Amino acid sequence: MTTILSVDVHDVRFPTAAAGDGSDAINRGDYSATYVELRTDGPLVGAGFTFTNGRGNEITCAAVRALAPAVIGRSLEEIAAAPVEFWRSLTADPQLRWLGPEKGVIHMATGAVVNAVWDLRAKVAGVPLWRLLAEMPTDELVANIDFHHITDALTPDEASTILDKGRHGYAERLALLERDGFPSYTTSVGWLGYPDEKVRALTRAAYAEGWRAMKMKVGGDLDDDVRRARIIRSEIGPDALLMMDANQVWDVDEAIAAMARLAEVDPYWIEEPTHADDVLGHARIQRAVAPIRVATGEVAANRVIFKQLLQAEAIGVMQIDACRVGGVNEVLAELLLAAKFGVPVCPHAGGVGLCELVQHLAVLDYLRIGTSLDGRMVEYVDHLHEHFVDPVRTRDGRYLLPTAPGYSAAMKPSSVSAFSFPAGPVWR
Amino acid sequence: MTTILSVDVHDVRFPTAAAGDGSDAINRGDYSATYVELRTDGPLVGAGFTFTNGRGNEITCAAVRALAPAVIGRSLEEIAAAPVEFWRSLTADPQLRWLGPEKGVIHMATGAVVNAVWDLRAKVAGVPLWRLLAEMPTDELVANIDFHHITDALTPDEASTILDKGRHGYAERLALLERDGFPSYTTSVGWLGYPDEKVRALTRAAYAEGWRAMKMKVGGDLDDDVRRARIIRSEIGPDALLMMDANQVWDVDEAIAAMARLAEVDPYWIEEPTHADDVLGHARIQRAVAPIRVATGEVAANRVIFKQLLQAEAIGVMQIDACRVGGVNEVLAELLLAAKFGVPVCPHAGGVGLCELVQHLAVLDYLRIGTSLDGRMVEYVDHLHEHFVDPVRTRDGRYLLPTAPGYSAAMKPSSVSAFSFPAGPVWR
Numbered sequence: 001m002t003t004i005l006s007v008d009v010h011d012v013r014f015p016t017a018a019a020g021d022g023s024d025a026i027n028r029g030d031y032s033a034t035y036v037e038l039r040t041d042g043p044l045v046g047a048g049f050t051f052t053n054g055r056g057n058e059i060t061c062a063a064v065r066a067l068a069p070a071v072i073g074r075s076l077e078e079i080a081a082a083p084v085e086f087w088r089s090l091t092a093d094p095q096l097r098w099l100g101p102e103k104g105v106i107h108m109a110t111g112a113v114v115n116a117v118w119d120l121r122a123k124v125a126g127v128p129l130w131r132l133l134a135e136m137p138t139d140e141l142v143a144n145i146d147f148h149h150i151t152d153a154l155t156p157d158e159a160s161t162i163l164d165k166g167r168h169g170y171a172e173r174l175a176l177l178e179r180d181g182f183p184s185y186t187t188s189v190g191w192l193g194y195p196d197e198k199v200r201a202l203t204r205a206a207y208a209e210g211w212r213a214m215k216m217k218v219g220g221d222l223d224d225d226v227r228r229a230r231i232i233r234s235e236i237g238p239d240a241l242l243m244m245d246a247n248q249v250w251d252v253d254e255a256i257a258a259m260a261r262l263a264e265v266d267p268y269w270i271e272e273p274t275h276a277d278d279v280l281g282h283a284r285i286q287r288a289v290a291p292i293r294v295a296t297g298e299v300a301a302n303r304v305i306f307k308q309l310l311q312a313e314a315i316g317v318m319q320i321d322a323c324r325v326g327g328v329n330e331v332l333a334e335l336l337l338a339a340k341f342g343v344p345v346c347p348h349a350g351g352v353g354l355c356e357l358v359q360h361l362a363v364l365d366y367l368r369i370g371t372s373l374d375g376r377m378v379e380y381v382d383h384l385h386e387h388f389v390d391p392v393r394t395r396d397g398r399y400l401l402p403t404a405p406g407y408s409a410a411m412k413p414s415s416v417s418a419f420s421f422p423a424g425p426v427w428r
Numbered sequence: 429m430t431t432i433l434s435v436d437v438h439d440v441r442f443p444t445a446a447a448g449d450g451s452d453a454i455n456r457g458d459y460s461a462t463y464v465e466l467r468t469d470g471p472l473v474g475a476g477f478t479f480t481n482g483r484g485n486e487i488t489c490a491a492v493r494a495l496a497p498a499v500i501g502r503s504l505e506e507i508a509a510a511p512v513e514f515w516r517s518l519t520a521d522p523q524l525r526w527l528g529p530e531k532g533v534i535h536m537a538t539g540a541v542v543n544a545v546w547d548l549r550a551k552v553a554g555v556p557l558w559r560l561l562a563e564m565p566t567d568e569l570v571a572n573i574d575f576h577h578i579t580d581a582l583t584p585d586e587a588s589t590i591l592d593k594g595r596h597g598y599a600e601r602l603a604l605l606e607r608d609g610f611p612s613y614t615t616s617v618g619w620l621g622y623p624d625e626k627v628r629a630l631t632r633a634a635y636a637e638g639w640r641a642m643k644m645k646v647g648g649d650l651d652d653d654v655r656r657a658r659i660i661r662s663e664i665g666p667d668a669l670l671m672m673d674a675n676q677v678w679d680v681d682e683a684i685a686a687m688a689r690l691a692e693v694d695p696y697w698i699e700e701p702t703h704a705d706d707v708l709g710h711a712r713i714q715r716a717v718a719p720i721r722v723a724t725g726e727v728a729a730n731r732v733i734f735k736q737l738l739q740a741e742a743i744g745v746m747q748i749d750a751c752r753v754g755g756v757n758e759v760l761a762e763l764l765l766a767a768k769f770g771v772p773v774c775p776h777a778g779g780v781g782l783c784e785l786v787q788h789l790a791v792l793d794y795l796r797i798g799t800s801l802d803g804r805m806v807e808y809v810d811h812l813h814e815h816f817v818d819p820v821r822t823r824d825g826r827y828l829l830p831t832a833p834g835y836s837a838a839m840k841p842s843s844v845s846a847f848s849f850p851a852g853p854v855w856r
Contacts, residue, residue, distance in 0.1 A: 017523075028522040053526035055494060059533060062490045066483060094456040095445075098481035101676070101704065101727060104532020105487060149703040152680040152712070248529070252580040275577040276529065277732045279707055280739055284580070299529060304705045311708055 002076040002124055003041045007068040007113070009061045010035040012411065013054055013421040014352060014384055028193070029053030031352040031384060032421070034060040034109065035411060036116045038071065046120025047410040050112040050323040051351040057421065063109030066096060071113060076121055083144040087114065087329045091146070103301035107326055114327025115357070119407035129328070129407040130360040134170070134367040138163040145333045153307045159336045166368035173367050181398030182362055183213075183373060184380040185243065187350055190216030190232060199228055203235040210396035213241035213377055215271070219249035222258055226265075233265040245271035248299070252281040256288040269293040269317050276300060282314035293317050298348035299324065303333045310341040317375070319348045322357035328407075331361055335369045345370060350381035355392045356408040359399045387415035430504040430552055431469045435496040435541070437489045438463040440839065441482055441849040442780060442812055456621075457481030459780040459812060460849070462488040462537065463839060464544045466499065474548025475838040478540040478751040479779040485849065491537030494524060499541060504549055511572040515542065515757045519574070531729035535754055542755025543785070547835035557756070557835040558788040562598070562795040566591040573761045581735045587764045594796035601795050609826030610790055611641075611801060612808040613671065615778055618644030618660060627656055631663040638824035641669035641696070641805055647677035650686055657693040666694070673699040676727070680709040684716040697721040697745050704728060710742035721745050726776035727752065731761045738769040745803070747776045750785035756835075759789055763797045773798060778809035783820045784836040787827045815843035 013032040032054050038046035052060055070089040079086045090110045091102055099106040122129040133141065142159050189202040199216075206214060216232055218225040225244075233242055244267045250258060255273035262270075270292055274281045276299035286294040293316030300306055302325055309315045318338045320331055338345045345365050347358035355378070362378045370376065378399055385391040389410040393400040402408050421427050441460040460482050466474035478488055498517040507514045518538045519530055527534040550557040561569065570587050617630040627644075634642060644660055646653040653672075661670055672695045678686060683701035690698075698720055702709045704727035714722040721744030728734055730753055737743045746766045748759055766773045773793050775786035783806070790806045798804065806827055813819035817838040821828040830836050849855050 029526065030523070054523040055521070056491070056524045056527045056534065059487060059490045059494060059527060062487045063484070063533070066487060093483070095458070095481045095483040098457065098727075099484045099487060099533050099536070103705070103729065104534060105491070105527050106484065106533060108527070149676075149679055149706065149709075151682075152709065248577075251577055254579075275732045277531070277705075277729065278577065278736065280736045281577075281580065281732075299526075301531065301705065304703045304709075308706065308708045 002044070002120070004038050004046075004071050004074055004076070005041055006039045007064065007071055008037040008039060009064045010037070010416050011057050011061045011421045012416055012419045013057060013427065014419055015426060016383070017054065032057040033352050033411070034064055034112050035416060036064055036112045038116045038120055040120070044120060044123045045410075046116040046123070048112045048114070048116025048119055048327070048407070049353060049409060050108040051354055052108070059105050060109050060112070063105050064112055067109055067113050071117070076117070076124060079117060080121065083329065084146050087146055087326065090114065091326055102304070102326065107302060108324055110326040111323040114329060115323060115407060115409060118328040119409045123406040126405050128360065128402045128405060130363040130367070130402065133328075133332075133364045141332065144329050145336070146329065147333070149304050150307050150333060150337065153311060154333070154337050154340050158340060162336055162339050162369060166371055169371065170367060173371065177363060177366065177401050181395060181400045182359065182366070182378055183376060184378040184394065184397060184399050185213030185215055185241065186211045186380050186382070186397070187215040187245070188382045189214050190228060192217045192220050196228065196231060200231050200235060203232050207236055207240070212236075212239075212397060213243065213268070215243040215245055215379070217247065218244045218258070218262065219246035222261060225258070226261060229262060229265040238266070241268040243267065243269045243271060243295070246273050248272045248275050250274050252278070252284055255285050259285075259289045259292060263292065267292050269295040271295040271319065272299070277305070279305065279308040279312050279314055282309060283312040286314050286316065295319055295346065297321060302326070303330050303337065306334045306337055310337055310343060315343060318343050318345045320345055320358070320361065321348045322354060322361060335361070335365050339369045344372075344375035346375075346377050347379065349379035350383065352384045353388060353409065353411070355380055355385065356388050356390070359392055359402055360407060362399075363401065387411050387419075430472065430548070432466045432474070432499050432502055432504070433469055434467045435492065435499055436465040436467060437492045438465070438844050439485050439489050439849045440844055440847045441485060441855065442847055443854060444811070445482065460485040461780050461839070462492055462540050463844060464492055464540045466544045466548055468548070472548060472551045473838070474544040474551070476540045476542070476544025476547055476755070476835070477781060477837060478536040479782055480536070487533050488537050488540070491533050492540055495537055495541050499545070504545070504552060507545060508549065511757065512574050515574055515754065518542065519754055530732070530754065535729060536752055538754040539751040542757060543751060543835060543837060546756040547837045551834040554833050556788065556830045556833060558791040558795070558830065561756075561760075561792045569760065572757050573764070574757065575761070577732050578735050578761060578765065581739055582761070582765050582768050586768060590764055590767050590797060594799055597799065598795060601799065605791060605794065605829050609823060609828045610787065610794070610806055611804060612806040612822065612825060612827050613641030613643055613669065614639045614808050614810070614825070615643040615673070616810045617642050618656060620645045620648050624656060624659060628659050628663060631660050635664055635668070640664075640667075640825060641671065643671040643673055643699070643807070645675065646672045646686070646690065647674035650689060653686070654689060654692075657690060657695075661693040669696040671695065671697045671699065671723070674701050676700045676703050678702050680706070680712055683713050687717045687720060691720065695720050697723040699723040699747065700727070705733070707733065707736040707740050707742055710737060711740040714742050714744065723747055723774065725749060730754070731758055731765065734762045734765055738765055738771060743771060746771050746773045748773055748786070748789065749776045750782060750789060763789070763793050767797045772800075772803035774803070774805050775807065777807035778811070780812045781816060781837065781839070783808060783813065784816050784818070787820055787830055788835060791829065815839050815847075
C-alpha cells in the first residue's frame with residue numbers, strides 16, 4: 001500500500017518573457033508551472049504540474065489546494081481500483097464543478113493533481129508511464145476513462161476493441177521506437193518576437209541538426225507572416241514540412257483569407273486559426289483551406305470539445321495537451337476518440353515540461369491506440385529542459401524513448417527553489 | 429472624473445447546502461459570491477460579483493486580485509472612451525489569457541470586475557443600469573462590444589441596425605413594463621432535494637401567488653422525475669408552463685430517451701440536457717425533442733459558445749448569465765446575437781444576487797434589442813434577496829422595474845461581514 005499524505009504546491013516561474021521566447025500573436029509570458037508533489041508514507045514522491053504563462057500561476061496553485069482534500073489520505077491501490085470515481089471526485093465535486101465545469105483554472109489544476117498520481121503509479125510500478133499504460137490490460141485501461149458525455153462518439157466497447165487491436169504488432173512497434181525514436185518537429189525557429197535574421201539562422205541550424213518539420217508563428221501583420229514564411233521555406237526546401245500557428249488571433253473569415261495568401265509556401269497545417277472554443281468555425285476553415293490541415297488542441301478544454309472537433313470534421317491534426325485537460329485519464333479518452341475518427345495526434349509541447357510529458361502520450365498512442373506513425377510528430381521546443389530530473393533526449397529530430405520510472409514530470413529541487421515565486425532568488 | 433483607487437474583494441458564502449436549497453443533479457452548494465467593491469476618489473462605490481457554489485470561492489477571489497491592476501488608477505471616463513481596450517486588458521492579457529481563455533475562473537472574475545465598473549457607471553449617471561444602456565446612443569453601445577471571434581455571425585453594422593430599430597416603440601414598451609413588470613417564472617418549487625409533499629405544497633403556494641410558469645429539476649432517477657413532474661402538472665393545470673432542468677447530467681442519447689418519457693407532461697423546455705460545451709450534442713437533442721425547446725446558457729463560457737449554439741440551431745431559448753461571462757460588455761454581444769438569430773432570451777438567475785442583476789439585462793433586451801415579450805421570462809428564485817441593498821421586487825409572478833441608480837449588485841455591509849468566509853461569525 002502507498003498512501004498519499006500531503007499535497008505540496010509550488011509556484012514556479014521562469015523569466016522567459018524578456019527574451020521574446022514563446023511570444024506569439026496572443027501570448028507573451030514567463031513560462032511557469034503549478035508544480036505538485038504528492039508525499040506518501042513511502043520513499044516515492046509523485047510529481048505533476050500544469051503549465052501556465054506567468055501571472056496567475058498563483059490562481060492555479062489555489063485551485064490545487066482546493067482539490068487536495070480529494071487526494072490526501074487515499075491510497076494508490078484504492079485509486080487504481082476505482083479510477084473514475086477518483087477522477088470525478090476532482091471534476092464533478094458538487095461545489096467546485098461550477099468553476100469550470102471541466103475547463104480553465106479548475107480543470108488545469110485537476111490535470112496537475114491527476115498527472116502527479118500517474119507519476120507515482122508509474123514509479124511504484126518501476127516503469128516509465130508509457131510502458132505502464134501501453135502494457136496495461138484492456139479492461140483496466142478502459143476502467144480509467146470517464147465516458148460521461150462522450151458515449152455518442154465512443155462507447156466503452158469501441159474503446160476496448162481499439163485497445164485489443166493495439167496489442168497486435170506491439171513488439172515490432174516498440175523495437176522501431178527503441179531503434180529510431182519518435183518523430184518530432186521544432187517550434188524554436190519562428191517566434192513572433194524574433195527578427196528575420198534570427199529566424200533564418202535558427203532555421204538553418206535546425207535543418208542542419210536533422211529537423212525536417214518546423215513550425216512558425218503567424219497572425220501578426222500578414223505581410224510579415226508571408227515574408228518570414230518565405231525565409232523558412234527557402235531554407236528548408238520544398239520537401240520539409242512547414243507548419244503555421246496563429247494562436248487563435250483570427251476571426252473565421254479572416255483565417256480563411258489569410259491562409260489563401262499563405263498557401264503559396266505550402267503549409268502542412270494551420271494551427272489554432274481561430275478561437276479555441278469555435279468548433280463550427282474550425283469546421284468552416286477546414287473545408288475552406290483543404291488540403292492544408294487544421295490543427296488545434298492546446299487550448300481545447302476537455303474531451304467534449306475534442307469529441308465535437310472530430311464529429312464536425314473540423315481538424316486534420318489533433319493536438320492534445322498533457323495538462324490543460326484533466327490529466328492522463330482524460331488524455332486516454334482523447335487518444336481513443338482520435339483513433340476512432342482516424343485523425344492523427346500530434347501533441348502540443350513547449351512551455352515548461354510539456355515535452356517531458358507528451359512524449360509518454362505519443363509513445364502510448366503509437367504502441368497501443370493509433371498504432372501508426374503516419375502524420376504523427378511531437379512538438380519540440382528547446383527551452384528549460386535542464387530543470388527536469390529526467391529531461392527529454394532527442395537525436396536527429398526524434399525523441400528517444402524515456403526509460404526512467406514515472407512520467408518525467410519531476411523538477412530538480414534546486415530549480416524549484418531558485419525559481420519559486422515570489423520568494424526564490426531569481427524573483428526577489 | 430471618477431478614478432478607481434482600489435479593488436476590495438470579499439469571499440462571501442451563505443450556508444445553503446444543509447437545507448437542500450439549490451440541489452440538483454450536479455450541484456449542491458453553499459451559494460457564494462466573489463464580491464468586488466471598487467473604491468474611488470469620490471463618494472460612490474462600484475459593486476459587482478460573480479456567483480459560485482461555495483468551496484473554491486477563494487479561487488475566483490484570487491483571480492479578481494490578479495485582474496485588479498488593470499482597473500486600479502483608471503478613470504471611468506477613460507474606460508468609457510475606449511471600452512473594448514479596457515475589456516481586452518482583462519480578457520486578453522498576454523499572461524492571464526492562458527488560464528481561460530475566456531472561460532472558467534478567470535472569466536468569471538472578469539465578469540465580477542466588469543460588472544462593478546458598470547454599477548459604478550450607472551451610479552455616476554444616477555440611473556439604473558437598464559436605463560443607462562437602453563437609452564445609450566447606438567454608436568456608444570456598439571463601441572462597448574468586442575466583436576472578435578463573432579464577426580462570422582454578427583458584424584458591428586448588423587448590431588447597429590438592431591439597436592437603431594430598437595429605438596422605435598421604446599416609450600410604449602417602457603410604459604408597459606412600468607405598469608405590468610417583466611414576466612418571470614419560479615424555480616423554487618422543484619429542487620431534487622425536496623420530498624414530494626414539499627414539491628406539491630410549494631407548487632400550490634406558487635400558483636396561488638400568481639406564478640404561471642414553474643421549473644423543476646430532473647436528471648435523478650427517471651421514475652422519480654416523472655412522478656414529481658406529474659405532481660406539478662396536476663397542481664398547475666394544462667395551461668401553465670412547466671420547464672425542466674437536467675443540469676448537464678445526461679449523455680446525448682440519454683437526454684433524448686429521457687425526454688421521450690417526460691414528454692407526457694408537456695414540458696415547455698428542457699434546460700441543460702447535456703454537457704454545457706456540447707454544441708453539436710444540443711443540436712441533436714433539439715432536433716429530436718422538438719417541439720420541446722432546448723434551453724441552455726448558465727454555464728456557457730462566452731459569446732463564442734453562444735454564437736455556435738445559435739448557428740447550429742441547437743437552442744430554442746437562450747439563457748444568458750450575468751456573471752459567468754465577462755460582464756455587461758459580453759452580455760450585450762450575446763443579446764444582439766440572440767436577436768439576430770431570433771431566439772428569445774430567458775436569463776438564468778437564482779444563486780445569490782443573480783435575480784438582482786439579470787432583471788436589468790432582460791429589461792434592456794425588451795426595450796432596445798429583442799423588443800418582444802413573446803417567450804421571454806426571467807428566472808426567479810426566492811433566496812437571499814434580503815442581503816441586497818436594492819433587492820428585486822415581484823408582484824403576481826412579475827419583476828417590477830428597478831429604480832435605484834446602479835446594477836442592484838450592492839450587498840448590505842452587515843451581510844458581507846456576517847457571511848465572510850472564513851472569518852465571519854456564521855462560519856467561525
